Amino acid sequence: MKKINIVAIASTFLIYSCGDHPKQKNPLGEPDVIAVKTAPLSSYTVPGTIHASGLVSTENEANYAFKIGGVISRVFVEEGQFFRKGQVLATLNVTEIAAGLAQSDLGVVKAQRDYDRAINLYRDSVFTLEQLQNTRTALDLARKSKEAVAFNERYAKIYAASDGFVTKKIASEGEVVAGGMPVLLTNSTVANGSYILKVGVTDLEWSAINVGQSAKVSLDGYIGQQFDATVSKKLRSADREIGSFQVELRLKLDKVTPPVGMFGKAEIATDSDGNAVIIPYSSLVEADGDKGFIYTTVGSDKVKKIPVHILRFENKRVYLRDRLEGIVQIVVSNSAFLNEQSIIKIIK
Missing domain, CATH: 1.10.287 (Helix Hairpins)
Incomplete structure (x- = not known):
C-alpha cells in the first residue's frame, strides 16, 4: 500500500513540474527601453575617387633567349642587376x-x-x-x-635591347638550353619614367577612368611617401585569373627605384563628382555584400528599419547609393540591439 502511495505522489509531482507556468514579466509590466543616439542625415559632395591596389612593374618586359640551342658559356648579369643597351648578357659555347x-x-x-x-x-x-x-x-x-x-x-650571344634590370635568372653557366628557351627575365627602364602600377578595377570603375587622369600612389616599401601618377593605359580585356579589368598608372618617382612586384595603393581622381549620402559605420546593421539596413526614428520612442545599398566603405564611414528621401534622423548607436518593436530613449 505504501508503495502505491509513493508512486502516486511521484506521478503527481512530475505532472505538476511539466505543466505550464506563468512567465516572469517585467516587475513594472513595461518593455525594456533602449538608449540610443541619433544624428541628422544629410548628403555631401563627394569627389569621384576610385581606390585600387596592384603591383609595381615597368612598361616593357623582355624574356631574353638564344636563337639556337647549346651549352651556356657565360651569364654576365645576376638577378636585380641593371644593364645598359647593347651590353652582352650571356653567351653560348661556340x-x-x-x-x-x-x-x-x-x-x-x-x-x-x-x-x-x-x-x-x-x-x-x-x-x-x-x-x-x-x-x-x-x-x-x-x-x-x-x-x-x-x-x-x-x-649565340644575348645583347640587351634597351636599358633595364634582371628580374629573374632562369638558366646558369653549363646548362644545356634549347633555342628560344628563356634565360633571363628582364624589365626595361628609361630613367624612372618606365615604372608603372598595374591595378585591378571593377567594370563600373573602369568605365569611369580615362587616360590622363591624375592619381596618388603609396607604396608599401616607402611608408609615409606619396607619389604622383597618371593613368597611362586601360586594357581592353579582363584579367583571366582574377576577373578584374587592368589599368596602368605611370609613376613619377624622382630618384626612387622600387623593385618589381612591390605592392601599392592608388587613389584615382575621376570626373564623376556628385552628391552621396554618408552614414557612420556604427549605424549600419546586417550588412551583406552591397546591402544593409539602418534604423530611423519614428516619433520620439519608435524606430523603423530601412534597407540601403552600399557604394563603398571608407575608414569609419559608409557611402550609400540611396538618397533616402524623407529621412531626417538615423540611429547611430546600439543599432544592433534594435528591432521595429523596440522602445527607444534618445540621449545626447
Missing part, C-alpha cells in the same frame, strides 16, 4: 657553332671551284648548259647556307 661555320666556308670554296671548272668545260663544249646551271645553283646554296650559319653565330 665550339660547335665555329665548326659549323668553318664547314660552311669549305662548302662555299668547293662549290666555287666546281662552278669555275664547269665554266671552262662548258666553253670547251664538254658540259651542257644544264650542268653549268646546276653547279651555279650549288654555289648559291652553299653561300646561303653560310649566311644562315653566320646569322646563328651572331645570335
Whole structure:
C-alpha cells in the first residue's frame, strides 16, 4: 500500500513540474527601453575617387633567349642587376657553332671551284648548259647556307635591347638550353619614367577612368611617401585569373627605384563628382555584400528599419547609393540591439 502511495505522489509531482507556468514579466509590466543616439542625415559632395591596389612593374618586359640551342658559356648579369643597351648578357659555347661555320666556308670554296671548272668545260663544249646551271645553283646554296650559319653565330650571344634590370635568372653557366628557351627575365627602364602600377578595377570603375587622369600612389616599401601618377593605359580585356579589368598608372618617382612586384595603393581622381549620402559605420546593421539596413526614428520612442545599398566603405564611414528621401534622423548607436518593436530613449 505504501508503495502505491509513493508512486502516486511521484506521478503527481512530475505532472505538476511539466505543466505550464506563468512567465516572469517585467516587475513594472513595461518593455525594456533602449538608449540610443541619433544624428541628422544629410548628403555631401563627394569627389569621384576610385581606390585600387596592384603591383609595381615597368612598361616593357623582355624574356631574353638564344636563337639556337647549346651549352651556356657565360651569364654576365645576376638577378636585380641593371644593364645598359647593347651590353652582352650571356653567351653560348661556340665550339660547335665555329665548326659549323668553318664547314660552311669549305662548302662555299668547293662549290666555287666546281662552278669555275664547269665554266671552262662548258666553253670547251664538254658540259651542257644544264650542268653549268646546276653547279651555279650549288654555289648559291652553299653561300646561303653560310649566311644562315653566320646569322646563328651572331645570335649565340644575348645583347640587351634597351636599358633595364634582371628580374629573374632562369638558366646558369653549363646548362644545356634549347633555342628560344628563356634565360633571363628582364624589365626595361628609361630613367624612372618606365615604372608603372598595374591595378585591378571593377567594370563600373573602369568605365569611369580615362587616360590622363591624375592619381596618388603609396607604396608599401616607402611608408609615409606619396607619389604622383597618371593613368597611362586601360586594357581592353579582363584579367583571366582574377576577373578584374587592368589599368596602368605611370609613376613619377624622382630618384626612387622600387623593385618589381612591390605592392601599392592608388587613389584615382575621376570626373564623376556628385552628391552621396554618408552614414557612420556604427549605424549600419546586417550588412551583406552591397546591402544593409539602418534604423530611423519614428516619433520620439519608435524606430523603423530601412534597407540601403552600399557604394563603398571608407575608414569609419559608409557611402550609400540611396538618397533616402524623407529621412531626417538615423540611429547611430546600439543599432544592433534594435528591432521595429523596440522602445527607444534618445540621449545626447
